Amino acid sequence: VAPEASMAKPLLKIQRYFRRKPVRFFSLILLYLTAGSLVFLHAGFVGDNGPGARGGRDSLIASEMGSWASSDTRGLGLMSRVFKEKRRSGRRFGPPWMKKTRQEAKYIGCYIDDTQKRALRGVSFFDYKKMTVFRCQDNCAERGYMFAGLEFGAECYCGHKIQAPNASDSECNMECKGEKSNVCGGPNRLSIYRLELSQESARRYGSAIFKGCFHRPDNVTLALPFSAVIQNMSVDKCVDMCTEREKSLAVLAGDRCYCGFPTPLFSLHELEDEGMCLNRCQGEEFESCGNDKYFVVYQTQVQDNRCMDRHFLPTRAKQLVALASFPGAGNTWARHLIELATGFYTGSYYFDGSLYNKGFKGERDHWRSGRTMCIKTHESGRKEIEAFDSSILMIRNPYKALMAEFNRKYGGHIGFASQAHWRGKEWPEFVKNYAPWWASHTLDWLHYGRNVHVVHFEDLKRDLFTKLKGMVEFLGLKVSEDRLLCVEGQKDGNFKRSGLRKLEYDPYTPEMRSNINELIRTVDAALKKRNMSGVPEEYMPR
Numbered sequence: 079v080a081p082e083a084s085m086a087k088p089l090l091k092i093q094r095y096f097r098r099k100p101v102r103f104f105s106l107i108l109l110y111l112t113a114g115s116l117v118f119l120h121a122g123f124v125g126d127n128g129p130g131a132r133g134g135r136d137s138l139i140a141s142e143m144g145s146w147a148s149s150d151t152r153g154l155g156l157m158s159r160v161f162k163e164k165r166r167s168g169r170r171f172g173p174p175w176m177k178k179t180r181q182e183a184k185y186i187g188c189y190i191d192d193t194q195k196r197a198l199r200g201v202s203f204f205d206y207k208k209m210t211v212f213r214c215q216d217n218c219a220e221r222g223y224m225f226a227g228l229e230f231g232a233e234c235y236c237g238h239k240i241q242a243p244n245a246s247d248s249e250c251n252m253e254c255k256g257e258k259s260n261v262c263g264g265p266n267r268l269s270i271y272r273l274e275l276s277q278e279s280a281r282r283y284g285s286a287i288f289k290g291c292f293h294r295p296d297n298v299t300l301a302l303p304f305s306a307v308i309q310n311m312s313v314d315k316c317v318d319m320c321t322e323r324e325k326s327l328a329v330l331a332g333d334r335c336y337c338g339f340p341t342p343l344f345s346l347h348e349l350e351d352e353g354m355c356l357n358r359c360q361g362e363e364f365e366s367c368g369n370d371k372y373f374v375v376y377q378t379q380v381q382d383n384r385c386m387d388r389h390f391l392p393t394r395a396k397q398l399v400a401l402a403s404f405p406g407a408g409n410t411w412a413r414h415l416i417e418l419a420t421g422f423y424t425g426s427y428y429f430d431g432s433l434y435n436k437g438f439k440g441e442r443d444h445w446r447s448g449r450t451m452c453i454k455t456h457e458s459g460r461k462e463i464e465a466f467d468s469s470i471l472m473i474r475n476p477y478k479a480l481m482a483e484f485n486r487k488y489g490g491h492i493g494f495a496s497q498a499h500w501r502g503k504e505w506p507e508f509v510k511n512y513a514p515w516w517a518s519h520t521l522d523w524l525h526y527g528r529n530v531h532v533v534h535f536e537d538l539k540r541d542l543f544t545k546l547k548g549m550v551e552f553l554g555l556k557v558s559e560d561r562l563l564c565v566e567g568q569k570d571g572n573f574k575r576s577g578l579r580k581l582e583y584d585p586y587t588p589e590m591r592s593n594i595n596e597l598i599r600t601v602d603a604a605l606k607k608r609n610m611s612g613v614p615e616e617y618m619p620r
């Protein structure tokens with residue numbers, strides 16, 4: 079199975095390319111053999127080709143994370159029980175004003191930008207292939223920002239105020255990557271637009287995410303330096319105040335509103351019972367505003383910039399570290415987290431143009447360039463494994479990984495396989511080929527890999543802070559807790575999809591299950607034999 083499997087990866091790329099017109103596997107093999115090593119630079123995401131589309135690297139991450147997004151939603155459902163929030167949930171999943179077409183935006187000038195001190199400090203996203211003025215404006219407006227700025231033809235920044243002087247219009251001279259007819263800033267220059275928001279969106283901009291109820295920090299003035307007493311306090315008022323102050327946390331304590339960022343002094347790691355925070359807001363009958371001792375915390379749409387800078391390694395890496403995983407096991411998500419946590423780009427054994435275009439700049443380097451922190455690979459051949467000095471091996475529940483990869487294979491990065499694919503012969507064929515590969519991939523890395531650090535996707539999801547910290551330490555870097563907390567605040571990115579299409583039936587037959595369960599037991603035993611903890615509980619058959 080192994081040689082067939084390691085060949086399947088390049089085939090995946092080709093097959094993904096042909097996803098609109100699925101081609102038989104056999105003809106793909108012929109194509110691959112005749113074409114040699116082809117590189118496909120495809121234009122981006124399927125669902126990302128029009129105004130209002132929620133594009134960006136993060137939707138891709140969401141898709142790779144599979145059920146991740148949906149479990150997040152469940153957490154919100156829990157909160158609505160206590161925090162009777164009709165309007166809040168509307169805000170969370172997309173503000174009502176976005177349903178209508180947005181009003182015109184007004185160009186206001188060319189501004190200086192500085193990578194250390196950004197002119198616009200809200201959310202940002204890049205697209206080196208398809209950035210357009212409208213798409214940037216649309217994404218910023220959707221989050222309730224006042225300004226949208228485009229830079230270097232491909233980068234979009236949002237903000238509530240402009241914190242830099244203007245420059246001459248002639249310095250904004252780069253055309254947009256996605257439309258030749260329009261200007262998208264220049265090198266360190268932003269073309270800034272003021273967004274004409276409707277009355278309502280101007281009043282309550284942004285959509286805040288409920289984080290929970292937390293105990294007052296020991297030294298609150300140190301932990302949350304900005305605060306004010308608000309008349310007729312409500313969640314909106316506190317969120318608005320903190321958004322204006324460019325802080326990522328809005329913290330309600332009775333009639334006082336605190337703003338700040340998560341830090342080791344207020345890490346949001348110890349969630350309290352929501353009942354402790356039940357205390358009606360002065361200005362809003364159905365909202366909870368917390369009290370002196372127990373704080374209600376929302377995350378605003380302000381981007382925490384403490385983990386946003388990324389660079390190539392300043393000196394050539396002495397060690398080649400692999401980030402090895404089976405396809406569909408959350409590799410892209412792990413790269414996103416590692417890049418944010420370390421500040422360094424990750425590389426890849428392959429070249430995926432769509433990933434490069436979404437800001438994974440290490441994607442274009444040769445994997446041996448020595449400029450990247452670690453190198454993504456799905457390979458499982460002995461020679462390929464032994465080429466690395468050490469590796470982080472990501473393992474995911476095969477039931478989830480197989481479905482994620484099947485969706486990606488037949489639906490593109492953010493798309494989904496159709497009912498016809500699931501019900502047809504593609505799915506059983508896929509499981510038959512890929513399930514054994516899931517096991518042999520892990521077994522081969524455990525066997526041939528030197529210095530293997532195993533990370534289970536599910537553990538990373540459950541305890542991001544500790545697991546990511548372990549990965550950063552394994553990579554030989556000093557851990558910055560502030561930085562890790564910043565990553566935690568944007569673990570799934572800024573631009574999430576509105577919902578995950580779910581399969582309403584179980585696609586695994588009893589026969590598939592019995593095969594997969596056997597593979598899980600084999601991997602579990604191999605891990606334990608190496609004195610590692612076995613696979614997480616939930617993999618094992620109930």
Ligand SMILES: *[C@@H]1O[C@H](CO)[C@@H](O)[C@H](O)[C@H]1NC(C)=O
Pocket residue numbers: 244245246247
């Ligand atoms: C900045 O804007 C002002 C007002 O529009 C303009 O007069 C000035 O020339 C601009 N500065 C530069 C450096 O172009």
Ligand SMILES: *[C@@H]1O[C@H](CO)[C@@H](O)[C@H](O)[C@H]1NC(C)=O
Pocket residue numbers: 296297299300
């Ligand atoms: C909180 O920290 C500040 C600054 O370090 C200090 O001045 C203040 O006394 C501390 N307050 C308490 C209650 O410990």
Ligand SMILES: *[C@@H]1O[C@H](CO)[C@@H](O)[C@H](O)[C@H]1NC(C)=O
Pocket residue numbers: 309310
């Ligand atoms: C607070 O609410 C009261 C009663 O609804 C109202 O009279 C008052 O003007 C409000 N104050 C502020 C500052 O909104």
Ligand SMILES: *[C@@H]1O[C@H](CO)[C@@H](O)[C@H](O)[C@H]1NC(C)=O
Pocket residue numbers: 609
């Ligand atoms: C296995 O782990 C146990 C406890 O963690 C440790 O005491 C033991 O030395 C380890 N054995 C090997 C071979 O690493």
